[in-house]
Amino acid sequence: MKATILVAEDDRNLRRVLRAMLVREGYDVAEAPDGEAASAWLAERRADALITDIRMPKMDGLALFRHVRERHPDVPVIFITAYGTIGDAVEAIRSGAFDYISKPFDEAELLRVVGNAVRTSAVSVREGAGGEETGGWFGMVGCSPAWREIRKVIEKAAASPLSVMIMGETGTGKELVARAIHGISRRGKGPFIKINGAAIPPALWEAEVFGYEKGAFTGAVTSKPGRFELADEGTFFLDEIGDVPLSMQAKLLRVLQDRAFERVGGVKTLTADVRFICASNRDLRKETGKGRFREDLYYRVNGIPVHLPSLRARREDILPLADYFLARSCAEMGIAGRKLSRETAEILERYPWPGNIRELENAVGRAVALSEGEEITPPDLCIALADTEEEEATPEEMRFHESVRDHKRAIILRAIRKSGGSKTKAAEMLGLQPTYLSRLIRILKVEG
Known part of the structure; x- marks a missing residue:
């Protein structure tokens, strides 16, 4: 999947130049004429990197950076600076911005910085929990x-x-x-x-x-x-x-x-x-x-x-962490407070969590997005939880696993319908790689 670069720049001609360079390199490019438009775009979609001018009307680049750092901490921010604003860009980097490019910029320098930002973004999404979290103690929760x-x-x-x-x-x-x-x-x-x-x-x-x-x-x-x-x-x-x-x-x-x-x-x-x-x-x-x-x-x-x-070595922290991610996900999605059903809590405590806290965070976030009632139920979670190997499963366990597979099929079909039939968009909604969703569709024999 192509990486998406959001360009926030009030100079229309410069936006066109940046777009041409980035598209030629194989990136998808979205444009915003000011910080407010960029903020609105990010509220609906995800960018792999943001390139922004510092001086812009409505919301300038520094204000946009502060907004992104708070709301979208995994998105690397790259500043475009004129000579007089290099000091502002350097201070922004010391506060967490990714990098800056000076005007007039060289295409090789632009592509080098953007390439580094995209790779860093991909690693950040793939690797463990990080970034600037709020709540808990420096974003960490535990009692074990x-x-x-x-x-x-x-x-x-x-x-x-x-x-x-x-x-x-x-x-x-x-x-x-x-x-x-x-x-x-x-x-x-x-x-x-x-x-x-x-x-x-x-x-x-x-x-x-x-x-x-x-x-x-x-x-x-x-x-x-x-x-x-x-x-x-x-x-x-x-x-x-x-x-x-x-x-x-x-x-x-x-x-x-x-x-x-x-x-x-x-x-x-x-x-x-x-x-x-x-x-x-x-x-x-x-x-x-x-x-x-x-x-x-x-x-x-x-x-x-x-x-x-690992999270499996501190199981007493699983439910406190799940409740923390549940409250945060509901607030971010503007959804009325949800709670975990007793069965869901038991599943969370039993599951081995090979991806640790980040896997739990993603599982809870997906469950909130897919849930339709006030409680998070096992069917809401099952798409995020890999099937575990079972030895000599009893008839009751076999019926349970078939029920889980049925729920997975239903959730995948629901996501595909909500995405207008697009499996790529459905994968994004479910927080899965498109190739993994295709594999699930094949293994589970999803039809419709």
Whole structure:
């Protein structure tokens, strides 16, 4: 499926130029003449990245950025800046914007930044819970002994200047933990700059992290600070550190040792006062043994290890989390409050949740969208829950599983009807990949 780029720009000719460049690269492009129109568009659809000018009528780019950060935190925001507004763009990046492009911009630079943003967006959607959540404690909810231990470690890590390594399966909330450590530390009022090691191509890694000087490579029409430099007096969060290219690991080690670096194409040594937090869903100790991760870098980043348990290891938190996601989904969709039926609660507690908190969040959100009564019932959930392997199922269990399959067929048919027969739109409504929906239709023999 093509990525969708929303362009918010009041200059009609510039919008056309941006559209032509992006369409030529294979993107779907939507246009908005100002921030208000872009905000209205995002209320109905999802963009994989937003490109916005800073100076616009009605709602300017900075106000639009604040709106997107609050309502659509997974959408990367890229600013188009004139020389006089570069300072505004840099401050916005320190507050969570993805990147900026200076006018007059080079097409190669535009496509590089947009490509990085789209890859980061895809990883953000695919990986575990993260972003700027509201409610709970820094967006986290729990009452289990395991959660109480995590919170203690977070508070201790926040009080220390050491690097932090957050480890856990996909979907366990590693970015939320990083934000909590930053938020309650002495750097809490400084910038929180994040980058995903899996989203940046190896050839662009050094320029993204350390910045570059004018003329350093094709498309470098101006000098630009990197993410590490922008994190000065704040926190630099490197997610999926295990995906950092080996060629860059030595440079990362140096900057962590003495906080000194050079921009690409530069000769001046720069320094930054940065707290370093990283995360991985891999066992980096084993990666060092296989030669895929530097052992000296491992010991440098593993100052304070934070191990996040899977959701199946903290089952007491499943229903509190489900209630939290239920209330939030109802509020976002403008739906009167729903509640979980007793049978639904039992299913949620029994299910193994291989995708952890993010899978639970998506399951509850889909159930709210598909529900037709005041209670969330098992049929509302079943489309989100994979069939588990059963050994020597009893006749009663066989009848149960056939009933679940019937409900899945009904939910898929309902979504296809609501989407006017479009399986692609139905997949989007159900929060599924179109290929997976096609597979379900084939396996379940959905007809109609």
